[in-house]
Amino acid sequence: MNISETSILLIYTGGTIGMVENPETGVLETFNFNQLEKNVPELKRFNYKISTVQFSPPCDSSEITPEDWCELVSIISDNYYKYDGFVVLHGTDTMAYTASALSFMLENLSKPVIFTGSQLPIGMLRTDGKENLMTALEIAAAKENGLPVVPEVCIFFENHLMRANRTTKINADYFNAFRSFNYPVLARAGIHIQYNSALIRPPERKPLNPHFLPDRHVVVLKLFPGITRETVKAILDIPDLKAVVMETFGSGNAPTKTWFLKLLKNAVNRGIVIVNVSQCASGSVEMQRYETGQRLSEAGVVSGYDSTTEAAVTKLMFLLGRNMTPIQVRQYMDCSLVGEITIPDKIKN
Numbered sequence: 001m002n003i004s005e006t007s008i009l010l011i012y013t014g015g016t017i018g019m020v021e022n023p024e025t026g027v028l029e030t031f032n033f034n035q036l037e038k039n040v041p042e043l044k045r046f047n048y049k050i051s052t053v054q055f056s057p058p059c060d061s062s063e064i065t066p067e068d069w070c071e072l073v074s075i076i077s078d079n080y081y082k083y084d085g086f087v088v089l090h091g092t093d094t095m096a097y098t099a100s101a102l103s104f105m106l107e108n109l110s111k112p113v114i115f116t117g118s119q120l121p122i123g124m125l126r127t128d129g130k131e132n133l134m135t136a137l138e139i140a141a142a143k144e145n146g147l148p149v150v151p152e153v154c155i156f157f158e159n160h161l162m163r164a165n166r167t168t169k170i171n172a173d174y175f176n177a178f179r180s181f182n183y184p185v186l187a188r189a190g191i192h193i194q195y196n197s198a199l200i201r202p203p204e205r206k207p208l209n210p211h212f213l214p215d216r217h218v219v220v221l222k223l224f225p226g227i228t229r230e231t232v233k234a235i236l237d238i239p240d241l242k243a244v245v246m247e248t249f250g251s252g253n254a255p256t257k258t259w260f261l262k263l264l265k266n267a268v269n270r271g272i273v274i275v276n277v278s279q280c281a282s283g284s285v286e287m288q289r290y291e292t293g294q295r296l297s298e299a300g301v302v303s304g305y306d307s308t309t310e311a312a313v314t315k316l317m318f319l320l321g322r323n324m325t326p327i328q329v330r331q332y333m334d335c336s337l338v339g340e341i342t343i344p345d346k347i348k349n
């Protein structure tokens, strides 16, 4: 593996990793990222060039918006040919959304874009930030025969490299904050970083095609026993609504009550795309399996297969932002754009 002459752009958007504790109030506040080398002197020991850029001001990731995704896309696309790889430091709370969004918005990606962050600030003694940052840099710089080893948008966290659009935040307290339930990890970091090359997408040969217009007219409707007609109706009647990610039970099941199916059918007829994803963290929607799922299919609901909610929301925003018709959006939801879903042959919804 040759990593000499390599240059990496490190982008700090905000989040715990770059915060310090205010000694008077105990509240975590963002520090100036130029002080990074002071907190992580180990950075000087890498034999490649690391440049940094930060959001101004950096923000807690709960504040992140699709406009921030666009800012990231422009930083990466403006610097695309100057660097071999990109590391994005981001708060963990919404990292899976931002990273999923970028996996769609950076079309034809052929370089690594590795997201990471930490549960404890990088200046703290027991921080997980240093390890996450240093391994993410190493992964972003890794090459084999002159080609990047991981030309994908990924999240690296607590020794695991995961495809970004397969991840979900699962832990607010422990270091293993993320899981990829429906796709194996792309690499494990131990004494060596062991890449699972067969699972990593090959680099695209076409030039990068960045996209900047995610459409926000999307909503998540989480079903629960006892949900009322008024609630479902109010959501489906949101003005200008274009798509719904409906979180259903088990393998994609929902009530078969007439009022419910009628409301869905009516929304589909108005051009609203309704995508069925499961509330289960692991497994896939299979609408042919039970009558309850089959009825959704008949109402015009499309399968989200084994998609995370994060990937379904950001994929819809991406497709709608490209001014696609509902029919086109439905067609693209039914195929994998960048490895975000698996459609087994026998599952045809």
Ligand code: ASP
Pocket: 014, 015, 016, 017, 059, 060, 061, 062, 090, 091, 092, 093, 094, 117, 118, 119
């Ligand atoms: N609230 C923080 C954020 O998401 C938590 C973190 O950085 O992990 O920005």
